[in-house]
Amino acid sequence: MALDINKIREDFPILKRKVNGNDFVYFDNAATSQKPNIVIDSIVDYYKNYNSNIHRGVHTVSQEATDAYEGARTKIQKHFNVKNSHEIIFTSGTTHSINIVANGFKDLLNKNDEIIISGLEHHSNIVPWQMMAEKNGAKIKVIPINKQGELNMEVYDSILNKNTKLVFVNHVSNALGTINPIKEIIEKAHKVKAAVLIDGAQAASHFKADFQELDVDFYTTSAHKLCGPTGVGILFGKEKWLNKMPPYQGGGEMISDVTFDKTTYADLPHKFEAGTPNVSGAIAFGVALDYLNSLGFDNINLYESSLLKYATKKLKTISGLKIYGDNENKTSVISFNVEGIHAYDIGTLLDKFGIAVRTGQHCAQPIMDHFEIPGTVRVSLAFYNTKKEIDKLYNSLKQAISMLS
Amino acid sequence: MKIKEIQDIIVEEFSLFEDWMQKYEYMIDLGKSIDLIKPTNKIDSNLIDGCQSKLWLYAELKHDKIIYTADSEAIITKGMAAILLRVFSNQTPEDILKADLDYIDQIGLKEHLSPTRANGLVSMIKQMKYYALAYSKK
Numbered sequence: 001m002a003l004d005i006n007k008i009r010e011d012f013p014i015l016k017r018k019v020n021g022n023d024f025v026y027f028d029n030a031a032t033s034q035k036p037n038i039v040i041d042s043i044v045d046y047y048k049n050y051n052s053n054i055h056r057g058v059h060t061v062s063q064e065a066t067d068a069y070e071g072a073r074t075k076i077q078k079h080f081n082v083k084n085s086h087e088i089i090f091t092s093g094t095t096h097s098i099n100i101v102a103n104g105f106k107d108l109l110n111k112n113d114e115i116i117i118s119g120l121e122h123h124s125n126i127v128p129w130q131m132m133a134e135k136n137g138a139k140i141k142v143i144p145i146n147k148q149g150e151l152n153m154e155v156y157d158s159i160l161n162k163n164t165k166l167v168f169v170n171h172v173s174n175a176l177g178t179i180n181p182i183k184e185i186i187e188k189a190h191k192v193k194a195a196v197l198i199d200g201a202q203a204a205s206h207f208k209a210d211f212q213e214l215d216v217d218f219y220t221t222s223a224h225k226l227c228g229p230t231g232v233g234i235l236f237g238k239e240k241w242l243n244k245m246p247p248y249q250g251g252g253e254m255i256s257d258v259t260f261d262k263t264t265y266a267d268l269p270h271k272f273e274a275g276t277p278n279v280s281g282a283i284a285f286g287v288a289l290d291y292l293n294s295l296g297f298d299n300i301n302l303y304e305s306s307l308l309k310y311a312t313k314k315l316k317t318i319s320g321l322k323i324y325g326d327n328e329n330k331t332s333v334i335s336f337n338v339e340g341i342h343a344y345d346i347g348t349l350l351d352k353f354g355i356a357v358r359t360g361q362h363c364a365q366p367i368m369d370h371f372e373i374p375g376t377v378r379v380s381l382a383f384y385n386t387k388k389e390i391d392k393l394y395n396s397l398k399q400a401i402s403m404l405s
Numbered sequence: 406m407k408i409k410e411i412q413d414i415i416v417e418e419f420s421l422f423e424d425w426m427q428k429y430e431y432m433i434d435l436g437k438s439i440d441l442i443k444p445t446n447k448i449d450s451n452l453i454d455g456c457q458s459k460l461w462l463y464a465e466l467k468h469d470k471i472i473y474t475a476d477s478e479a480i481i482t483k484g485m486a487a488i489l490l491r492v493f494s495n496q497t498p499e500d501i502l503k504a505d506l507d508y509i510d511q512i513g514l515k516e517h518l519s520p521t522r523a524n525g526l527v528s529m530i531k532q533m534k535y536y537a538l539a540y541s542k543k
Contacts, residue, residue: 020425221446328520344458344524349481352425360457360523374478375457404480 003299008384011036011291015384022354025389030174030333030380031358032224033205035288038196039227042287046280054277069279072286072366073269076234079289080219081210086268087242088284089235094201095320097220097235098168098270101309102128104188104245105166115166116159117192118180119145119370125199129168138165145370149176149325153198156185164194171203175361175378176325177333179203186216195241201225205382206304206331217241223281228288232281235272242268249274300383304332311390315379318398324371332381338397341404343377349400350377355393408500411492413509429481429514431434432441436484440494442474451527453532458482460525464536470495471540473533482524485517489526493533502534 002235009015012034017024024035052062054069070085077085089095109115115129119142133140141159144152151169160167167189172179186196197218200209204221211219218241222233237245292300311334315321320339337343347359360375361368368375422428422439423471442451453460458479464471471512477483492508493501509518 237428342458344479348479349429352429374459399426403426403433 003295003303003383005303005384005386006271008295009386010040012384013037013040019354020352023392025353025355025385025392027379027381027385027389027393028358029205029358029382029385030177030225030378032203032230032383034228034384035227035229036291038291039229039284039288042284043229043280046283051280054279055270065279068283069277075289077285079208079293080236082236083212084239087236087239089237089242089269089272090277091220091233091272092231092278093222093224093233093234094199097218097233098125098197098199099128100235100248101218101237101245101247102132103271104241105379106132106135107246108244109136109138109165112163113138113165114141114159114161114166115139115168116141116143116156116189117167118143118151118169119256120149120151120170120176120178120180125168126359127140130136143169148327149173149178150327150329151180151401153181153184160188160192160194162192164189167194167196168199169342170199170201171209172200172324172331174202174205175337175376177202177330177380178325178327179329179331182216183214186214190215202331202333205292206297206300211236217317223285223288226285226288227280228285228290232278232285234285239268242272247271247274303383304381307385307387307390308332308334310387311379311381311393314390314394315397315401318394318401320401324373324376334379334381335376336379337373337376338401341401343375345404346377346397346400349403350393350396353392353396353399355396408492408496408504410536415491416492416508425513432484432488432514433480434484435487435491436477436480436482438470439476439483439487440490442476446474447476453528454529455523455525457523458525460486460529460533462486462529464540465535466540470497471501473536475529479518479524480525480527481490485514485524485526486529488512488514489530489533490540493537498537501537502541506530 013270014034015024050061050064052065054062054066057063068162073085076088078393115138117126117129117140129140143156146152167185169180169182171182174196182198189196197216198216200219200221203209204207205226217238220234224230315334315336322337324335338346343359347357350357419428442461442463447461450463451463453462458477460477460482462473462475464473473490475486477486477492509515517524519524
């Protein structure tokens with residue numbers, strides 16, 4: 001079933017606004033997605049009608065809030081085909097989730113152990129491990145990338161060994177949109193008994209991941225990439241791993257018994273959800289998933305692929321324009337430069353035309369170093385974008401280039 | 406010429422433009438004719454923090470006046486830097502310290518001087534004033 005894009009666009013109030021006197025064209029979807037009315041309304045509805053602290057209350061409204069919050073967890077569990085709902089931990093987002101795992105492994109690893117991270121990582125995926133390695137002395141090894149922006153799997157095979165305890169890879173690269181072969185990465189890691197954490201921040205909005213089929217140990221994503229609100233995300237962890245890891249933060253909800261001598265930690269998922277969580281955010285996350293599922297991820301993927309193909313073909317006709325990570329296996333992201341022109345200048349002028357793109361290193365300096373460039377212009381497309389908007393980008397880009405050369 | 410007089414001239418120049426494109430084309434031209442920093446001064450210690458594109462600034466005192474030179478990888482940033490240099494360069498440290506930047510607002514380019522903008526221009530102005538402060542004490 002093809003998507004009715006005009007009807008879908010009606011769901012997103014922000015798409016109607018003007019920017020610098022022009023129709024707003026939002027091509028910064030990899031940074032954050034826009035929100036449909038149904039998600040925005042769910043937040044308002046929560047605060048207007050059943051705002052209450054969850055889990056501890058005996059009163060009706062607290063119970064309603066708890067049911068909605070736990071209902072969201074169940075929606076997420078179903079969406080990602082997770083065995084137990086308590087394997088889904090609500091966090092403030094991907095960065096928080098990664099820090100929970102890095103903190104957990106701080107005590108589980110020692111100086112002979114190794115962790116592997118990919119050369120396609122976002123900053124937030126590198127720093128927590130460096131901090132962890134400073135504490136326990138574990139070694140960090142990196143899977144390099146090739147000219148197409150893909151992971152060099154031969155190197156992965158050669159650095160994976162019995163000392164490898166953890167492998168961290170993003171499902172999709174933030175800067176280039178490359179889809180990594182995570183199934184293969186997980187299978188190989190499991191052969192040496194290493195756990196695998198997948199950062200799905202850039203993947204979850206484009207396609208559905210089945211955590212049981214992937215047999216992944218940890219997976220994380222942020223709601224705001226999926227038409228949900230900012231400040232909420234999930235960490236999925238297999239029960240056996242979550243039980244092994246110590247809690248990340250101390251506070252309410254995460255304890256079952258406290259005396260001055262000893263504290264007993266609560267069961268999952270509460271052990272990792274200290275304090276009052278982002279209740280409205282979690283509920284709205286569930287609503288966002290419902291919305292995306294009502295459109296269908298296969299339909300979204302198909303449409304975004306056609307947009308990507310159209311935009312790539314069109315942009316390639318511009319002389320001096322070079323696309324990075326131009327491979328078959330990627331999400332709807334185009335990272336490019338125009339010869340002799342700085343990405344910042346292009347981004348500044350496109351903004352004057354009402355077009356929002358991202359410029360710079362996209363928090364992925366190692367990738368930029370690999371290509372020996374200071375940064376790129378990144379156009380990231382979503383299912384509510386249109387070919388007409390791509391035409392506008394093409395025309396505005398040509399005008400910008402003529403002004404800048 | 407005094408800082409205020411130069412600022413008034415720039416405001417008048419920009420008032421002739423009918424749309425943003427003309428304004429930006431002019432700014433790009435100004436960038437091309439900036440008082441370029443000498444290659445020997447284009448070093449990391451003269452880099453301004455906080456920009457997506459590299460931005461270098463240098464200052465020296467000649468006959469009690471500060472001469473600024475600059476460069477940037479991005480031409481629009483370079484154009485904005487040129488607009489700042491035109492006003493502040495060849496002025497006394499005392500006058501530079503006293504000067505305000507209302508003219509940037511009047512020519513409709515205030516957005517480039519937002520502290521959250523990743524072009525480093527706010528840091529550049531701060532650095533220009535630091536140089537003025539340092540030279541005023543000599």
